[in-house]
Each structure stands twice: as C-alpha cells, then as structure tokens.
Amino acid sequence: MEECLLAKRSVRSVAARLGAQSNLLVDTVGDVSSYVLTLIPKIGSRVFGSHYPLAFQRGLIGENSTNFRAYFNNFACTTPPLAISLADSMNISEVLKKPITLKVSNHPFPPVAEDLLKNRNYSTISTTMDVMIIVSMSYIMAAYSQLIITEGIKKSKHMQILSGLRPWMYWITNFAWDFIYFVVQMAAFVGIFYAFNIVVYNNELAMQACQMVDCLNPFSRANTQCCGRSEGRIYTDHILTDSSELGIMLPVIFFGIQGFAYWYFVFKREYKTNSRLFSQCKQSFQSDENFQYNNRSLKEDGGCTDEDSDIAAEKSIAKAMDKQNTAVVVDGVKKWQDWQYRMFYSNSIKMLTGENDISYGDAFIYGRSVKTDWRKACANVGYCPQFDAVLEEMTGEETLYMFARIRGIPKGHIPQKVTEHVHAVIHTIGIGLYAKKLIKEYSGGNKRRLSLGIALVGMPAVLLLDEPTTGVDPKARRIIWNIFTGIRALGTSLVLTSHNMEECEALCTELAIMVDGSFKCYGSCQHIKSKYGAGFTLLIRLARAEQADAAKNEVIRAFPGAILKVFLEFSRGAVITSHDNNKNNSAEQN
Known part of the structure; x- marks a missing residue:
C-alpha cells in the first residue's frame, strides 16, 4: 500500500509540473489488469477510454530490482508518448531525489508500404x-x-x-x-x-x-x-x-x-413567379426575323390568309361580351406553330386549362382571366385531356373518389354523398363492372370513359374535351357521344376538339375550323356546309395518256361548267376536273 501511495504522489507531482488540470483523479489499485477487467463491464469502454488514459504499476523483481510498467489507453492517440514521459519523469525524479520534468514531442514517422497494406486490411x-x-x-x-x-x-x-x-x-x-x-x-x-x-x-x-x-x-x-x-x-x-x-x-x-x-x-x-420573364423571352422570339420569315412562308404555303367574315364578326362579339355572365370568352389567344406535331387546337385547350402559358390575348371563364389566375378561372371546369391522365396503380373507384374529395364535397358527408356521387358517375360512364379493378387492366375505351368521369365529377359548368374519343372503338364512341348529349341537355357548356367531323356534327352546335393555329371559319354545321360545301373535286387516273382527251370530253358532257385545273402526262395521265354550282371554286391536283 505504501508503494501505491508513493506512486500516487509521484504521478500527481509530475502531472502538476506538466500543467495538468487540478481535478486530475488518481486511483490506487492493486493489480492494474484485474482492475481494468473488473471496471470495464461496470462503466463501459467509452467512459473508461475517456477518463482512464494512463496507468502505472511498480513491482519487485528479486531483492534488488523493481519493475515499473506504464499502461496507456489508445482511445486517445497521444497516450503512448504521454505514458513514457510520465514514467521517465517519475523514475528520474526518484533516483535524483529532486523534481524532474521531461518535455516530449511526438512526431510519427511517415507510413511505409507495410503500414498502408495493414491499414487497408483493417x-x-x-x-x-x-x-x-x-x-x-x-x-x-x-x-x-x-x-x-x-x-x-x-x-x-x-x-x-x-x-x-x-x-x-x-x-x-x-x-x-x-x-x-x-x-x-x-x-x-x-x-x-x-x-x-x-x-x-x-x-x-x-x-x-x-x-x-x-x-x-x-x-x-x-x-x-x-x-x-x-x-x-x-x-x-x-x-x-x-x-x-x-x-x-x-x-x-x-x-x-x-x-x-x-x-x-x-x-x-x-406559382409561376417568373412568368413575366418567360413572356419577355417569348416576345423576343416572336419578333425574331427568322421566326417572322418562317411565319410568312407558312402563310404563303398555307394558301388562305384572308380573314373570314364570320370570324371577324365573332371577334367583335367576343370583345363586346359580358365576361361575368358568359361561360367561356376567348379574346385574341394565339399559340405559335408547333412544328413537330401541329397540335394547334390541343395547345389552345392546354392554355385554357393553365397547362401552357398564354403568349398573346386572354381567355375568361365566368369572368375570371385564365392568363392571370387560371386556378380560380378553372374552379368550375372539367377537363378531359387527349391522353389518359390517370394513375394505373389505383382503381377506377379510388380515382373518382379522390377527385370527388378534391372537388370539395364536405367531409361530413363521407361516405354517403361522395359514394353516391361516385357511383352516379360510374353508372353514367358505364364502367360498373371494372370500377374496383386496377386501371392498368382497363382497355383503351374504358380508360377514356374514366377520363371522362373525372371531368364529370362535381358536374362542372364547363367541360373542355380534347379529342375525348381518341383510340376508342365505334361502339364505345357512340356511348360517349350519348353521354355528351345528356350532359349538354343539363346546361353544361362543352368545348370539344376533334379530327372526326362526324363527331363534331353530332355533338356541336357551333363549329370552328383551325388552320395554322388560327380560326378560318366559324358557324353552325349547316352554315359552314352551305358556305364552303358547294362543289366537289373529281380525280381521274388513266392507264394510258392518249385516253385523256376522251376522258375530258366525257366529264364536260356529264358535268357542264366543270373546270380543268391540272393535267399531268407521264406514262399515264391524270385529269382533274371540278364541278361547282357557284362556279367559284376550282379543283386541286393531289
């Protein structure tokens, strides 16, 4: 015990001379190894490593020699030189009978290849x-x-x-x-x-x-x-x-x-806070000389550039309309040509729904501007896009239920009101047998019906329909037409785009034909037929060119007033004639 107390005083003395903290704790123990193995399970190795960096033990070897051991904890990387410094200071001080302090600098040698390989293995x-x-x-x-x-x-x-x-x-x-x-x-x-x-x-x-x-x-x-x-x-x-x-x-x-x-x-x-910057970029692009040249070339190739009288009259009506009491008012909206797809009318629908920015003009839905606040303008609008905007991992019923909740059916009415409304839409679009199946199992026709059902949720006052029967078989197309007819009878305004003239004739009360991104004619179906449908074109392909004169004479005899537009002679000839009651139109070579 006397050796332990001596070692304790020696450690404190050397540590004080080295500038150690005053609260340095030095424990006296018997055997260091036994003490460590007993202490670690009690306090944990992390606490032991933080608070017990060094240990010293002195033992007798024979009668005239002693063994002095210094232990270090490698939790701190500087404990080995510190242990050696303290041990040497204590031994020298004891031999010389006066306080001795050693200052040690630790500078490891650069690692050799063997050390690098050893560290790599670790x-x-x-x-x-x-x-x-x-x-x-x-x-x-x-x-x-x-x-x-x-x-x-x-x-x-x-x-x-x-x-x-x-x-x-x-x-x-x-x-x-x-x-x-x-x-x-x-x-x-x-x-x-x-x-x-x-x-x-x-x-x-x-x-x-x-x-x-x-x-x-x-x-x-x-x-x-x-x-x-x-x-x-x-x-x-x-x-x-x-x-x-x-x-x-x-x-x-x-x-x-x-x-x-x-x-x-x-x-x-x-929230499109940079829409003003984009608009300026678009205006700069539209004023570019190359763009203007392409636009002029388009007009030259497109033929008709004069504005139809019906279009001019409709523009005047649109400017004078009361925006508060009219479902949809479009004033001067333009979409520059999409050279890849030429989807002029689809882009117009996308502008009305806020998907694309309006570069020129404006549109109003129940008095609200689509250009400045399309979300409020489209609050009472149903939209059926050209491609099915549905998540195939959901069922049809789940999809309609989600949109019914988004539309704002009160939460207190769940599940009665929402369920009743969803079932009514399912019955209307005719997907009752598939409502609980995943959408990825639906056919193309059923997906189009579901897209129509999404547009019908909440019975909006305006329906924007972008080719709603694309990819649908004739039977399903007829069913969708009947749905549109019933919706229109309830007072809902329908804005429909389509390539199918039969569809437009069956569903629309007013027609507009768009060419190169702008309306060329407008009016009822019968009005457009009466104005532009007086005449027809006849194309004749002949096996031999020498038969051309006989063919021309026969056409003139059968159709008095017919005008020969083009005659081309190759290994075989072609005679194109046109019969026009008004005698104002001519035929074109195909």
Whole structure:
C-alpha cells in the first residue's frame, strides 16, 4: 500500500509540473489488469477510454530490482508518448531525489508500404459496408421521386390542381408522408446493424480483452480481427455520432440551406413567379426575323390568309361580351406553330386549362382571366385531356373518389354523398363492372370513359374535351357521344376538339375550323356546309395518256361548267376536273 501511495504522489507531482488540470483523479489499485477487467463491464469502454488514459504499476523483481510498467489507453492517440514521459519523469525524479520534468514531442514517422497494406486490411470491411449503404440508399431516394415524376408525366398532378388542389398542399402532404416513411426506413436500417451484431467482432468488452490477452501475436490473424484501433470501430459502435472536431453541425446547416433552396424553386415553379420573364423571352422570339420569315412562308404555303367574315364578326362579339355572365370568352389567344406535331387546337385547350402559358390575348371563364389566375378561372371546369391522365396503380373507384374529395364535397358527408356521387358517375360512364379493378387492366375505351368521369365529377359548368374519343372503338364512341348529349341537355357548356367531323356534327352546335393555329371559319354545321360545301373535286387516273382527251370530253358532257385545273402526262395521265354550282371554286391536283 505504501508503494501505491508513493506512486500516487509521484504521478500527481509530475502531472502538476506538466500543467495538468487540478481535478486530475488518481486511483490506487492493486493489480492494474484485474482492475481494468473488473471496471470495464461496470462503466463501459467509452467512459473508461475517456477518463482512464494512463496507468502505472511498480513491482519487485528479486531483492534488488523493481519493475515499473506504464499502461496507456489508445482511445486517445497521444497516450503512448504521454505514458513514457510520465514514467521517465517519475523514475528520474526518484533516483535524483529532486523534481524532474521531461518535455516530449511526438512526431510519427511517415507510413511505409507495410503500414498502408495493414491499414487497408483493417478498412476492407468498413469500405464494403460504405459502398453497400450508398447503393441501397440510392434506391430508397429514387423511390421517393418516382411517384411525383409519374404524376407529372401523366398529367395527373395538373388534373388534381385543376380540380381545386392547392400546390402547397400537394407538396406538403407528399413531404410529410415521405418524411414519416423515411424515418421508419432509417430506423429499420440502423436496427439491422444492431440486430445482426457479431459479439466476437463488435462487442467492446471482447475487444478490450482480446487486446490485453493475445493482440501481440502477429501470426494469429483470427485473434487480431477484433483488435482494431478506435477509429476503425466507429463504423459499428458509433453509428449515430461523429468523432470529428467540427461534429455534424456544419453538414446539418448546409442541408438546411439546401432544403430551403429546393422549396423556393418548387414554389417558384408552381406559382409561376417568373412568368413575366418567360413572356419577355417569348416576345423576343416572336419578333425574331427568322421566326417572322418562317411565319410568312407558312402563310404563303398555307394558301388562305384572308380573314373570314364570320370570324371577324365573332371577334367583335367576343370583345363586346359580358365576361361575368358568359361561360367561356376567348379574346385574341394565339399559340405559335408547333412544328413537330401541329397540335394547334390541343395547345389552345392546354392554355385554357393553365397547362401552357398564354403568349398573346386572354381567355375568361365566368369572368375570371385564365392568363392571370387560371386556378380560380378553372374552379368550375372539367377537363378531359387527349391522353389518359390517370394513375394505373389505383382503381377506377379510388380515382373518382379522390377527385370527388378534391372537388370539395364536405367531409361530413363521407361516405354517403361522395359514394353516391361516385357511383352516379360510374353508372353514367358505364364502367360498373371494372370500377374496383386496377386501371392498368382497363382497355383503351374504358380508360377514356374514366377520363371522362373525372371531368364529370362535381358536374362542372364547363367541360373542355380534347379529342375525348381518341383510340376508342365505334361502339364505345357512340356511348360517349350519348353521354355528351345528356350532359349538354343539363346546361353544361362543352368545348370539344376533334379530327372526326362526324363527331363534331353530332355533338356541336357551333363549329370552328383551325388552320395554322388560327380560326378560318366559324358557324353552325349547316352554315359552314352551305358556305364552303358547294362543289366537289373529281380525280381521274388513266392507264394510258392518249385516253385523256376522251376522258375530258366525257366529264364536260356529264358535268357542264366543270373546270380543268391540272393535267399531268407521264406514262399515264391524270385529269382533274371540278364541278361547282357557284362556279367559284376550282379543283386541286393531289
């Protein structure tokens, strides 16, 4: 015991001379190894490593010699030179009978190739874990964006916003759900590391015991696997901590800044705060000489450039209309030519629904401007796009139920009112047998019916229909026509675009023919027929060119007043004639 007290005083004296803190705790123990093995299970290796960096033990060897041992804990990388410095200071002070203090500088040698290979072996497992974690996390992150991208591509998101869903609500609900789902996934992810911990390799007590018992044997690889340095054990022992000097505060701050930046760009895009800049760019593009040249060439090739009298009269009526008491008023809306698809009327419908920006003119729906506030203008508008804007992972009934809730049927009426309304729409569009099936199992005709049902939810006052019967068989097309006829009889205004003249004639009370992005004629079906349908074109293909004269004479005899427009002579001839009661139209060569 006297030796222990002497060692304690010696340690305190040397530590004080080295500038140690006044609250330095020095315990006196019997055997250091036994004490360490007893203490670690009680306080844990992390506390032991932080508060017990050094230990010294003096023992007698024979009658005239003593053995002085210095122990260090490698939790702190500077403990080996510190242990040697204290041990030498105590021994020299004891021999010289006066206080001696040694100052030691620790400068490790540069690592050699053998050290690099040894460190590489230590970090192989941790590197493999890092790579696998990164790969698995990439799949998890991609899963969060998949549904949002799918909704954007299929235009389902636009349909939801058009039905009344606020953009901020859309993004916040998506974020809240993804955040909760992410927390659950991360909890399970971290839990796997603890659930599959292998005691012999990851238990801290086993590590310490292995270091003290058999770590000095360089030939026993199995024994030294559990004896890594503290920075090597951080991969499994300290998953939720960071041992660097700066900690994790700086990365968290930058992640927060990055998050605010993402939210800013999301809402900037949703609320189109940069629409003025885009409009200026469009105006600059439209004033470009190359564009004007192409536009002039288009007019020259397109033939008719004079404005029809019916169109001029309709423009005057539109300008004089009361925007508050009229369902849809369109004033000067233009969409520059889409050179790839030439979908002029589809782009016009997209402008009316807010999907595309209006570059010129304006449109009003029940007194609200589509150009300045399309969400309020389209609050009472149903939209059936050209392509089915539905999520195929949902059933038809779930889709209609979702849009019924977005339309604003009171929550207190659920499930009675919403269910009744949804069932009424299902019965109207005729998909009762398939309502509870996934949409991806629907045929093309049933998908078009479902798209029509989405437009009918809430019985809006205006229906915008962009080729609603595209890809539908004749029987289903006739059923959809009957639905439109019934809806129109209830007082709903229909705006329909179609390539099918039979469809337009069956459903529309007023027709407008669009060429190169602008109306060329307007009026009722009978009015357009009477004005532009007086005459026909006859095309004759002959096997031999010498038969041309006989064919011309026969046509003139059968159709008095017919005019020969074009005659081409090749290995065979072609005679094109036109019979026109008004004698104002001529035929064209095909």
